[in-house]
Amino acid sequence: MTQRLRVGVLAGGRSAEHDVSLQSAEAVLDALPKDAYEAIPIIIDREGRWPVDLRRDLVDVVFPVLHGPFGEDGVVQGHLETLGIPYVGCGVLASAVAMDKVAMRRAFLAEGIPVTPHVWFTRHEWRTATDPESLVKSLDWPMFVKPANMGSSIGISRVTSMEELRTAVELAFGYDRVVLVEQGVDARELICGVLGDYDTPQASVPGEINVIGDWNDYESKYVNTATTVTIPAVLPDRVVEDVRELALRAYRAIGGYGLSRADFLYERDTGRLYLLEINTMPGFTARSVYAGAWAASGVAYPDLLRRLIDLALERGAR
Template sequence: MTERVRVAVLAGGPSAEHEVSLQSAHAVLDALPKELYEPVPVIIDRQGRWPVELRRDQVDVVFPVLHGPFGEDGVVQGHLETLGIPYVGCGVLASAVAMDKVAMRRAFLAEGIPVTPGVWFTEHEWRATIDSWGLVKSLDWPMYVKPSGLGSSIGISRVTSMEELRAGVELALTHDRLVIVEQEVAARELICGVLGGHDFPEASLPGELLVPGDWLDYEAKYLSNAEIATIPAVLPERVAEEVRETSLRAFRAIGGYGLARVDFLYEEESGRLYVLEINTMPGFTARSVYARAWAESGVPYPDLLRRLIDLAFARSRQVIARSRHVTVRSGK
């Protein structure tokens, strides 16, 4: 019998998305084909303490199902690279860029990828400004106020007045020192999954988020039993293809690897498509729109996990091959 691959599934962590991470990890642990893999749950507590110290001789690959700061922002990825352990998902740079909404928008703008109108400022700039309106005057109401480095709709407010704006900024500043304010666009919310390496990533069928009320908040995403997405989305073929092509462009713009979910706003009247954000470790819960999009595209959940793990090993082999090549050329 072939020895099973030991897969350490990292979950929890000190970010505000701790509970979301646990939900994702449970789904991954349950779905890993047991004939191929030996799951090793590693739950990091809210203070950032690890139950064990990972070593290359203990596990073969790591599946970091961590969301938010310290898990999705390149920190854990860098740690795993220093340990020499293969891991699922984007590398240090792509994770960091995608986690920071300001850095992400800059990367998209540099590549000509359309984004919604928005501004950003630091806590110092907010405190030092007498006229708060001056920071956002280029935008129209309503607006969304977001901490730059967080996900899962945590710390986000929809605001329609200066009073609400001030409250929204103060809330966002409890999560991050950098705040981004985006103008609301009356549009359909679409998603598209990306899967693959640097060279030939693939895009899934697009899906559409079903938004109750004004926007899809944390409770609607993770605590409600209501259906949150239609997959595949009902779209003209031209728009569906544009979503898929733009998803791949966004993935390449941040240097993505392994997986990502790209979120869009689609203005039907004008035909405009905006990239809202890219998530390098989207939710892997049983209701995950990323997993559902790939299932509808012909990749069932267990196969999706297997492909991601294979990609992790492939990148590790490439890194080893490059390091040997450099050593030989340097004469060491």
């Protein structure tokens, strides 16, 4: 009998996305084919305490289903590399760049990838400015205020006045010392999954998030069940190809490996595409938009897990 591969499913952690991570981990643990893998849950508590001292003799590969800081930002990836343990997903640099919304946009702009107009500033710059409104004078209402390092729409606000902006900036500073302010765009929200190695990644069919309300906030993503997803998205063929091409360009811009999900804005009036962000460990339940996009592209959820684990082992062997 062939020995099963020991897969440590790493979840939880100190991030505000702790609960989302647990949902993803539960799905991965349930779906890993039992004939090939021995799934080992490793749940980090909210204070950052690990249940075990992870070692190479305990697991063969780690699936770090961690979202947000202390998990999706390169910290855990670096720890696993020092231990010599193969792991699913992007490496240290790609994870760090994709987690930081300012660094990510710099990488995109360097590669000529279109992003929405935006500004960013530190807590010190904001609080010492004689006229804080001057920091966002290049943008029009509405604006979106975001902490530079956070995911799942946590700490993000849509604002339409200076009073709302001040409140939103202080909220965002509760999560990070750097805040990004983006120009609001009347647009459809699209996603595209990427799967593969450095050299020959593949892009899924695009999907569309059918947003309830003004924007896709945390409650829309994880609480409000009325939010729906259309996969494949109903788009002109040209737009489908543009989305897939930009998703692959973004993946290469950060040095991606294993997987990512690219999020887009498709402006209603002009038909322009803007790359909103790239996620190196998107929500990972079988019902998540990433898994759904690959299912619609012919890769079922258990097969998706297999491919990601194989990619982790290939990189580890190199």
